[in-house]
Each structure stands twice: as C-alpha cells, then as structure tokens.
Amino acid sequence: xxxxxxxxxxxxxxxxxxxxxxxxxxxxxxxxxxxxxxxxxxxxxxxxxxxxxxxxxxxxxxxxxxxxxxxxxxxxxxxxxxxxxxxxxxxxxxxxxxxxxxxxxxxxxxxxxxxxxxxxxxxxxxxxxxxxxxxxxx
Numbered sequence: 001x002x003x004x005x006x007x008x009x010x011x012x013x014x015x016x017x018x019x020x021x022x023x024x025x026x027x028x029x030x031x032x033x034x035x036x037x038x039x040x041x042x043x044x045x046x047x048x049x050x051x052x053x054x055x056x057x058x059x060x061x062x063x064x065x066x067x068x069x070x071x072x073x074x075x076x077x078x079x080x081x082x083x084x085x086x087x088x089x090x091x092x093x094x095x096x097x098x099x100x101x102x103x104x105x106x107x108x109x110x111x112x113x114x115x116x117x118x119x120x121x122x123x124x125x126x127x128x129x130x131x132x133x134x135x136x137x138x
Contacts, residue, residue, distance in 0.1 A: 001043075002036045010047045017047065023064055025050055057089030 003021075007014045020026045021037060026046045028037045053063050062085050070077040116122040 001039050001041075002032065003039070004036070006039050006043055006047065009044060010051070012047055012051065019060070020047065020050060023060065025060075025064060025067060056086060057093055058085055062088070 001009070003014050003017050006012075007017055010017075017026070018037075021028060026039065026043045029040055030038050032038055050060075050063055053066075054060075058066075066078065066081055066085060069081055111118060
C-alpha cells in the first residue's frame with residue numbers, strides 16, 4: 001500500500017508516517033513506479049503500536065530506542081525495557097501535573113486577590129499594583 005493509503009487506514013498524517021519511516025520505526029518494501037513509498041500490512045500494526053506507545057506518553061526517541069534495543073520483538077527484552085520507559089513517562093506526567101497544579105493555584109490566588117476587578121466592580125485599575133492603565137483597556 002502507498003503512504004497515502006496507510007495514512008487513510010491508520011488516521012496518521014503522511015508527514016508523521018514519513019518521519020516514522022525515516023527514523024526506522026516502520027519499513028518500506030520499496031517504491032512504486034510513481035516513486036511512492038510502499039508498505040505491507042505489517043506497517044498497519046507498527047503504526048498502531050507506535051500510536052499506542054505515544055498515547056502512553058512515550059516520545060518518538062524512546063520508541064526508537066526500544067525498537068533498537070529489542071530487535072525482532074524479543075518479549076524477554078521488551079517487557080523490562082518498556083516497564084522502565086513507562087516509569088519515565090509517568091514521572092514526566094507527574095511533573096507536568098504538578099506544574100499545572102501550581103498554575104491553577106496561581107490562578108486561584110489571582111482571582112481571590114482581584115475578584116472586584118474581575119467582576120468589574122473596582123473603581124481603580126489595581127492590577128498588580130500597576131498605576132498605569134493599558135490604552136486598550138481605558
């Protein structure tokens with residue numbers, strides 16, 4: 001199948017499929033007479049697996065490393081390596097959640113401090129103690 005058909009069947013953009021091919025995550029079986037990349041149905045499974053791993057928070061670099069470190073899908077090697085990668089992805093996610101919670105706390109504090117201004121009830125500007133007014137807000 002061509003890259004366009006692979007894209008239609010998987011829902012993955014052609015640009016991403018080219019990146020997967022160029023980085024060795026999926027393989028072509030050559031090119032058509034029109035010079036289109038050609039894939040077997042095995043590429044469908046590979047693209048779905050890449051999507052599943054991306055959905056679990058793995059980066060493309062981590063997926064490439066997993067493919068490189070565990071050739072031929074050796075389950076004895078993939079399992080422990082994938083477990084390590086999932087722990088790393090979870091740690092990244094936990095850090096991102098913590099950062100989002102800090103932002104939410106800052107929003108809550110800002111709203112509490114500026115509730116009158118946000119409700120349009122304040123007589124003075126009072127944004128962060130700034131005496132100047134924005135020309136667009138005047």
